[in-house]
Amino acid sequence: MADYDFRPGGSLKFKGGVAEGGIVKKKKKSKPKPNSQSDSAKDRERERVKELLFKEEVELASGSASGSNSPALPGSDDRKTDAERRFEEAQRRRLEKKVAQLARKTHKDRVNELNAKLESLSEHHDIPKVGPG
Numbered sequence: 001m002a003d004y005d006f007r008p009g010g011s012l013k014f015k016g017g018v019a020e021g022g023i024v025k026k027k028k029k030s031k032p033k034p035n036s037q038s039d040s041a042k043d044r045e046r047e048r049v050k051e052l053l054f055k056e057e058v059e060l061a062s063g064s065a066s067g068s069n070s071p072a073l074p075g076s077d078d079r080k081t082d083a084e085r086r087f088e089e090a091q092r093r094r095l096e097k098k099v100a101q102l103a104r105k106t107h108k109d110r111v112n113e114l115n116a117k118l119e120s121l122s123e124h125h126d127i128p129k130v131g132p133g
Helices: 035-062 082-105 107-120
Strands: none
Touching: none
């Protein structure tokens, strides 16, 4: 506690060495490294998981796995709530509606619509004339 001066009115102390009269920053303690036995066990576990995944992919490709026995994929509907399914359906419908609306308009229609919008704006939005003439 001798490093800090709690009395008001004193000058600020900057970080630095003790010779400079500053605050000495404490060094962080390093964490011990894990032993090699746990690393090799983790490696064996990873290899086993990769092997199981490979076997499942081969079974799915060959069609020998039954539908009820296979695990659910992360993006499948089995793992989604009703609200998530309704949300995605509504989002898909909105996107289809937007695409259909854009497909109906030609480029000429879009240009005419933009010009009509610009004409309806007030003079405040007009580009001012600058310079002689």
